[in-house]
Amino acid sequence: LADFDRVVRGLSFSAPTVPVVSSGDWTDPGYWVSHVRDTVRFGDAIASLDGVRFVELGPDAVLSTMAEDAVPMLRRGRDEVTTALTALATLFVNGVQVNWGSLFEGVAPAELPTYPFQREHYWLRPASPATTVDDGFWDAVELGDLPTLAAELGVDQDAVASVLPALSTWRARGQERSRLAGWQYRITWKPVADPVPAPLTGTWLALGGHADLPGAVRLPIRARAVLASDLADLPKPISGVLAAPATVHEALAVVQALGDAGLTAPLWLLTRPGDPEGARIQGLGRVAALEHPDRWGGLLEMPEQRDARAIARLTSVLAGGLGDETEIAVRGAGLLVRRLA
Numbered sequence: 001l002a003d004f005d006r007v008v009r010g011l012s013f014s015a016p017t018v019p020v021v022s023s024g025d026w027t028d029p030g031y032w033v034s035h036v037r038d039t040v041r042f043g044d045a046i047a048s049l050d051g052v053r054f055v056e057l058g059p060d061a062v063l064s065t066m067a068e069d070a071v072p073m074l075r076r077g078r079d080e081v082t083t084a085l086t087a088l089a090t091l092f093v094n095g096v097q098v099n100w101g102s103l104f105e106g107v108a109p110a111e112l113p114t115y116p117f118q119r120e121h122y123w124l125r126p127a128s129p130a131t132t133v134d135d136g137f138w139d140a141v142e143l144g145d146l147p148t149l150a151a152e153l154g155v156d157q158d159a160v161a162s163v164l165p166a167l168s169t170w171r172a173r174g175q176e177r178s179r180l181a182g183w184q185y186r187i188t189w190k191p192v193a194d195p196v197p198a199p200l201t202g203t204w205l206a207l208g209g210h211a212d213l214p215g216a217v218r219l220p221i222r223a224r225a226v227l228a229s230d231l232a233d234l235p236k237p238i239s240g241v242l243a244a245p246a247t248v249h250e251a252l253a254v255v256q257a258l259g260d261a262g263l264t265a266p267l268w269l270l271t272r273p274g275d276p277e278g279a280r281i282q283g284l285g286r287v288a289a290l291e292h293p294d295r296w297g298g299l300l301e302m303p304e305q306r307d308a309r310a311i312a313r314l315t316s317v318l319a320g321g322l323g324d325e326t327e328i329a330v331r332g333a334g335l336l337v338r339r340l341a
């Protein structure tokens with residue numbers, strides 16, 4: 001340190017020209033000498049910048065792993081241009097303003113391609129229902145036909161004229177709601193009969209504390225690399241995997257670790273009804289089903305309290321009792337399957 005101190009004191013220092021968060025004075029040579037051996041208060045510096053998104057400028061993602069919402073501009077062993085552009089895109093989609101014009105000089109932005117929603121109907125249309133008294137009344141409202149409305153209601157036209165604008169607005173609003181409702185889809189759950197009871201064959205794996213599967217090999221859900229190592233040590237083959245992750249991060253670790261370990265057995269993710277985290281796990285599961293259809297089983301929702309009937313239904317579903325169904329809810333009264341209506 002003494003040799004370093006002599007070198008540093010032979011240098012000249014200037015105050016930074018951009019804002020700097022530091023634990024000392026950069027213009028003081030003693031700061032740089034102490035910085036060699038003393039504790040670096042990196043955590044305190046990060047905590048003082050609450051709400052800031054960090055970009056790491058350096059040859060690798062060293063500090064990014066220690067700060068939330070940090071984006072490294074370079075990564076060791078990766079293409080520099082691709083990594084830098086990926087970092088800029090990550091910042092941009094998270095609300096940071098990026099001056100793309102300076103990067104793509106002379107290139108004008110282009111509109112995204114769009115296509116019209118034609119909504120053409122190719123099926124036979126049902127016969128129109130018979131005209132009712134209500135239809136005639138509302139036709140008169142839409143036309144502003146005061147004489148017909150006054151005669152229908154048995155009042156003078158002045159009385160009808162005072163409420164006609166409100167009636168017309170209410171009618172138009174209701175028609176608009178009906179029209180929009182006809183464009184929307186919703187999720188429904190359809191009851192199905194219990195499958196024929198069937199035992200599981202082969203070796204099944206149960207991951208997580210709530211994965212109640214009789215006769216299965218049980219493992220805790222741990223970090224991706226650790227779990228992948230545990231999976232690699234298991235005797236093969238594995239016929240199926242039932243995982244009960246507590247968080248969406250655990251669910252992601254399970255999907256990734258199974259891939260790392262080369263296990264292609266179908267994966268079923270278990271969630272509980274009414275659990276907000278379970279909704280996130282289900283969303284991740286639907287993406288995993290698209291990206292890894294070769295090793296996907298499905299999503300199963302089961303109540304916290306599980307009796308023998310619920311476990312029997314679970315086993316029958318995993319044994320293939322419901323065929324190609326991949327989103328199933330186990331309830332006390334029976335089984336439900338997910339449908340888009």
